[in-house]
Amino acid sequence: MKTYLRGSRFAAALFASVLVLAACGGDDNDTSDDNNAAQEAPEPSDEPVHLTISHNAVRPDVVAVWIEDYVIPEFEAKMADEGREVTVEHIEGGVDDYKTQLALDLSVGEGPDITSFDQFWTAEFAAGGLIEPLHTVVGDVVNDWEGWEQIPEAVSGSLDVDGERYGIPLGTDGRVLFFRTDLFEEAGLPTDWQPTSWDEILDAARTIQSELPDVIPMQLNAGVNMEEATTLQGFIPILLGAGGDLYADDGWQGDTPELRETLEFYSTVFDEGLADSDMQLVTDGRDRSFEAFADGNLAIMIESDYLWRGVINPDGGFPIENREDLVGWALIPAKQPGAGINGQDFVSASGGTGRIINPNTEHPLEAWELLSFMATYEAQLDWVEREPRITAREDVNEIGIADDPMQTFVAEEVLPLTWYRPGFEEYPQVSEAIQRMVENVIAGRSDVDSAAQEFHSNLEGIVGAENVSGG
Amino acid sequence: MTADDGRRRNDAAAPGHDVPTGADGEQPGPAGGGTVQPVLADEGTTSVPEPEPRPKADATAEVAVINKPTAIGFVAPALGLIGVFMMFPAVWALYLGLTNYRVTGTAAREPEFVGTDNFTRALEDPLFTSSLWITLIFMAFSGVVGQMGLGFTLAWLFRRWRGWTRRTIEVLVIMSWIIPGSVVAFLWRAFLDGEGGTLNALIPGDVTTEWLLRQPLLAIIVFNIWRGTAFAMLLFDAALNTLPPSHLETAKVSGASTWQTLRDIVFPAVRGHMLTTALLVSMWTFNLFTPFLLTGGGPNYQTEVLAIYVYRVGFGQGDFGFGSAVSAVMLVINLIIALVYFRVLRDRRKKA
Numbered sequence: 001m002k003t004y005l006r007g008s009r010f011a012a013a014l015f016a017s018v019l020v021l022a023a024c025g026g027d028d029n030d031t032s033d034d035n036n037a038a039q040e041a042p043e044p045s046d047e048p049v050h051l052t053i054s055h056n057a058v059r060p061d062v063v064a065v066w067i068e069d070y071v072i073p074e075f076e077a078k079m080a081d082e083g084r085e086v087t088v089e090h091i092e093g094g095v096d097d098y099k100t101q102l103a104l105d106l107s108v109g110e111g112p113d114i115t116s117f118d119q120f121w122t123a124e125f126a127a128g129g130l131i132e133p134l135h136t137v138v139g140d141v142v143n144d145w146e147g148w149e150q151i152p153e154a155v156s157g158s159l160d161v162d163g164e165r166y167g168i169p170l171g172t173d174g175r176v177l178f179f180r181t182d183l184f185e186e187a188g189l190p191t192d193w194q195p196t197s198w199d200e201i202l203d204a205a206r207t208i209q210s211e212l213p214d215v216i217p218m219q220l221n222a223g224v225n226m227e228e229a230t231t232l233q234g235f236i237p238i239l240l241g242a243g244g245d246l247y248a249d250d251g252w253q254g255d256t257p258e259l260r261e262t263l264e265f266y267s268t269v270f271d272e273g274l275a276d277s278d279m280q281l282v283t284d285g286r287d288r289s290f291e292a293f294a295d296g297n298l299a300i301m302i303e304s305d306y307l308w309r310g311v312i313n314p315d316g317g318f319p320i321e322n323r324e325d326l327v328g329w330a331l332i333p334a335k336q337p338g339a340g341i342n343g344q345d346f347v348s349a350s351g352g353t354g355r356i357i358n359p360n361t362e363h364p365l366e367a368w369e370l371l372s373f374m375a376t377y378e379a380q381l382d383w384v385e386r387e388p389r390i391t392a393r394e395d396v397n398e399i400g401i402a403d404d405p406m407q408t409f410v411a412e413e414v415l416p417l418t419w420y421r422p423g424f425e426e427y428p429q430v431s432e433a434i435q436r437m438v439e440n441v442i443a444g445r446s447d448v449d450s451a452a453q454e455f456h457s458n459l460e461g462i463v464g465a466e467n468v469s470g471g
Numbered sequence: 472m473t474a475d476d477g478r479r480r481n482d483a484a485a486p487g488h489d490v491p492t493g494a495d496g497e498q499p500g501p502a503g504g505g506t507v508q509p510v511l512a513d514e515g516t517t518s519v520p521e522p523e524p525r526p527k528a529d530a531t532a533e534v535a536v537i538n539k540p541t542a543i544g545f546v547a548p549a550l551g552l553i554g555v556f557m558m559f560p561a562v563w564a565l566y567l568g569l570t571n572y573r574v575t576g577t578a579a580r581e582p583e584f585v586g587t588d589n590f591t592r593a594l595e596d597p598l599f600t601s602s603l604w605i606t607l608i609f610m611a612f613s614g615v616v617g618q619m620g621l622g623f624t625l626a627w628l629f630r631r632w633r634g635w636t637r638r639t640i641e642v643l644v645i646m647s648w649i650i651p652g653s654v655v656a657f658l659w660r661a662f663l664d665g666e667g668g669t670l671n672a673l674i675p676g677d678v679t680t681e682w683l684l685r686q687p688l689l690a691i692i693v694f695n696i697w698r699g700t701a702f703a704m705l706l707f708d709a710a711l712n713t714l715p716p717s718h719l720e721t722a723k724v725s726g727a728s729t730w731q732t733l734r735d736i737v738f739p740a741v742r743g744h745m746l747t748t749a750l751l752v753s754m755w756t757f758n759l760f761t762p763f764l765l766t767g768g769g770p771n772y773q774t775e776v777l778a779i780y781v782y783r784v785g786f787g788q789g790d791f792g793f794g795s796a797v798s799a800v801m802l803v804i805n806l807i808i809a810l811v812y813f814r815v816l817r818d819r820r821k822k823a
Contacts, residue, residue, distance in 0.1 A: 100786050103574045122577070128579030225767060278684050281770035425576040432788055443771035459590075 008202045042139060042365040048085040049366045054112040056093035056195070060315060062387040063116075064092065070382050075373050079366075085368055088127065105400045106130040109360040113367045117167055119158040119352040120228075124425035126161040132359035133164035138368040145372050150393040154420075158352040161423065167356035168375045171391040172412035174348045175233045177201070177330045183299045187211035196337055196345065198241065198265060201300070205274040208299045216276050218300035219289045220269055223280035223439040224432070230280075231431040232349050232421070233302050235438055238262045240347035240419055242333040247422040252430060252463050255456035256470030261335065263441050263448040270442040277442050285316070294318035302332060304351070308406045309389050329406060331413060352416040354392075390415075426463050433458040497510035561802060568796030574789035582792065589796030598772055599797065602780040606757060609692060609776055614756030615749055617696035620821050622748075627733075647763050656764030659768070663765075683766055687774045691762040703748055710744035711737070742819060750812040754805055761769025777801050 053071075057064045072088045079086040091112050095101060105111030108128060125131045135143040142165070148156065151169065159167040181191040187208050196200045205217035221234040236246065242265075244258030253259055269275050279285045279292070290311050292298035301307065312320040312327065320326055332347055334340030340347045355374065361367045373379060380391050384400030388407050391397055401407035421427055422452060437455040440446040446454065456471045537545070564726040568589055572582035593599045629640055647655070662669045665681035682690050714737065722732045738745075762768070768775035770785060775783070777797065785794025 097786060100574060100789065103789070105578075107579065123577040127577045128573070129573040130575060130579070223769075223771075225769060235602055278681055278770075281517070281684060282681070283767040283769065428575075429788060439771055 014467060021132065027254065027326075031156040036058055036399045044084060044365060045363060048087070049363045051086065051088045051361075051363060051366055051370055052091050052112040053088060053114040053370065054091040054093055055116040056095065057116075058092045058094040061174060062310065062383075063317070064090070066383050066386055067287060071370075071374055071379065074191050074379070078373065086370075088370065103128070103130060104396075106358065106360070111358050111360065113361040114371055115358065116170075117159070117354050117356045118228075119169070119354065120421045120423075120427055120431075122159050122166055123161050123423045124428060126164075126166060127425040130359075131166055131167050132357055134368070135164070137359050137361070138364045141365070142372075143197045145371065146442050147393065150377075150395050152392075152394060155352065155392045157297060157348070158420070159354045159356070167354045168371055169352055169354040170375075172350050172352040172415065173306060173390065174350050174410040174418055175237050175302060175304055175332060176410070176414060177300060177332055177347065178303050178307055179204075179295070179300045179328050179330070180293070180296060180298070180326060181328045182326050183208065183212060183215055183296060187299075190286055191328060194229075195333050196301055197333050198335050200333065202268065202272075202274065203298060205269070206272070209272075209274060212299070214297070216279075216292055217274045218269065219279065219293070219298055220266065220302060221280070221286070222266060222270070222275075222277075222442045223285060225283050225285050226257050226280065227435065228351075228431060229286055229304075230435045230438055232269055232351055233304055234263065234272040236267075236349040236419065236421075236436050237302060237332045237347055240341045240344075240349065241264050241332065241339070243334070243339055243341055245341055245419075246430070247424070248469070250469045251467035252469065254459050254468040254470040255452040259455070259470065260448055260452050263438070266438055266441050267448055280323065280439065280442055290318045294320050296326075305389070305406060305410045309387050309404075313387065324405070331417075335366040344417055346417055348414045350415065350420055385437060429462045430459065490776050495608060499714040502549055519604055523543075527730035561799075563800075565799045566795075566796045568714075568726070568799045572795075574786075574791060577790070578792075585792070588792045592793065592801065593800060598775070599780065601772065602775050602777050605688065605774065606778075608688065609759075609762070610753055611671075613692040613695035614699070614752040618699040618752055618756075619693065619702045619707075619745070620698060621700045623707045625704045626694070626711055626785040627701065627751050644701045644704055646701075647697055648699065652761050653764060655698065656761065659662040663690055684770050687770060691765055691774050694756070694765060695756065695759065696759070699752065702755075703752060706744060706748045709742065710741040714740055743816070746812055746816050746819070751810060753808050753812075757805060757808065758801065806812045 020028060055063050055065060055067060059065055059068070067090050070379050075088060076086060093116075099118070102111060102115060103125065106125070107128075129232065147168070153173055158164070158172070159165065159168050164434055177195070179193060184191050184193060184204075188211065189204055189207055192332070193204065195204065202227070208217040220238075221229045221232055226234075239246065239258060239262045242258040242261040244253050244256060244262065246253050270277050279288050282288060289298065289301065290307070293301055293307075294312055308323070308327070308329070310316055311318055312323050314321065314323075334345055334347055335347045355371055357364065357367045357371055375393070377393065377395055380393050380396040381400065384391060384396060388401050388404035390407060390411050391400060397411065400439075402410060433455055435448075437451045437456075440454070441448060441451045459468050477536065508551065544623060569584060570582040571578045571585045571588075573579050625640070625644065629637055632640070660683070663682040665679045667682075668682070670682060671678040711747040715758060718736050718740075719732065727735070729795055758778055760782065762774050762776055763779045765780065768779040779800075781794050781797050781801070784790050785798065
């Protein structure tokens, strides 16, 4: 029924041929037929309620374990105490194209009641009418939640579009340089390494190359198979270090000197063999890079703190038993001191995730209760005890990461100077164009000039020529 | 005993041989013949009126006793199904291809009609052009040359074998065809892997070549030959069984070499089967997505056949409009391939 409706609206929209301005990413707040949300405050259901929750992870991933072992039993017990029968089912994710799958599910009125959600999808999903603001789906009750006061403005806005909240953010992260201190020691490099320029990164990598020929000196994510990792923990920190910004007042960064400097850095790294181009091109390259780092076959990586808490941790996919002794971290330097964006000496980029409620849910109130339950102090504390990380809640962070030097470093040193992705619906397409550009450079398909020019014209195709700078 | 066996095999194969070859295109293959037929009906453009491919006499007699309305009544359900499950999606894809419809974003909610923009964009995209070339190379070498060549060779070599040896060979070959694609892809990735792959272990010396990175196109071609040879082999096996044994005996007695026998006796007799097989294999290979499981279309688009290209732009980038446009282009290319084969088939028949 719903698909039929969509089809007819689609056809009608075709003939209407509305002019949509690119790069405004706005959500016109008309309530469409798809929106079966109750505007008045919903009442708790008398009937047994069954909720589904999905997260793109499977056991032994910490989140999957936490949902199954803590959230579901605790929430069901809490509801039972109130005399309500609510059951929760965890739908395991773990697929490559989670986002597309979710978009298709939502577009036909299906999908889990609650799902994990990446901050940078919000604008495009909202513009597509696939998700609705919490207030629309649930009602006024969402504004009364105690947790909002605990979430700093910068973080709580990460799932906002046009000032409307679409979900509850979970936390944030930061990108740093990770390095193997044991390999540095072997190569005669300082184990408290903190490079202050690109050249110092390159020199360290060259030293590794000559001293330890069997070790891959560094890893710089660079390929379509790495997806968003290529953009966020490769291209963006380098671009910021060159003083560029992906999106500034005069539009998106096209073929500019900063962009070319960024590509030159890639080309230097890969032409000199300081990083392994094969690793970027295979389908499981990111896992291979994790494995190489864990096995001591890779010395330097630009990565998210996810590497520390979710990959090389004792329960992670590629554990390093005594990671405190073997792994060091440093801020990512600008090209030269002061050459970074806003005149910064060091740069970083941050993403964030959260959870949203499916606008098609049959039980908006119960879904909200589960969503907000997962973001309570107790629940979040249980989560960070399993995996210390920076959550959205400040009261949790005071305790949660106190014993973790790496996470503390991110919270204190990285977040003050970090950068967030622009909240436009075109961003994911731009990101994909970036991945292709970088891959073409490191695979030898294009030189820096032609890759930059090609990216520029791709960018014009995505956001419109008037919104692209440089060229 | 063996002769008796052979005759029984003949009988089994006979029904297949009775069907005029042109109709074999109707076999549910990729882009089935159903879509091709209307184009065939439009033969007014050709200068030479060509004889209808006639079914066997007894079949015609049966058709003659049914009046038209009854015949239409019988055909209607099938046509209805074809309309719903084949024609409609094709037309819908064509229609989507004229819009900027996306999975997410504003264009998901309010798609606009963009005319032929998607098609011009495809033709201007160097990755589309290279993808088309890759697809044609892949089709020619893995499908037509590889699967058919190897399939015929196997069918010819084992044509006189009987009993358990033959069955073992058949099982082995068919196995590669019927194991699910994802399983097969996993096995091949393990086989071609650089670190500890079986292939590198078989090569003397300390080899750590990443075959899927160094020779990606060759890898998927060899993979697909291995995968699809069984199909060609079975068809050729049936075709060879239609050869009267006496012809081969005569050739042997008159001292013809193997090559002469093949050239003068076998090939002319199975030419129709060859073309039919070529048509099916070509279409099959042209639309194949399986290489994705091995290489994901990489490294750096070197194995991105059109099916993977469509997947990447449609699902990877969420650009359904553009993906549909490219799908429509693929459909047209399929039709062209089919028409070429039908033309060749007809010419053969005229000569005969």
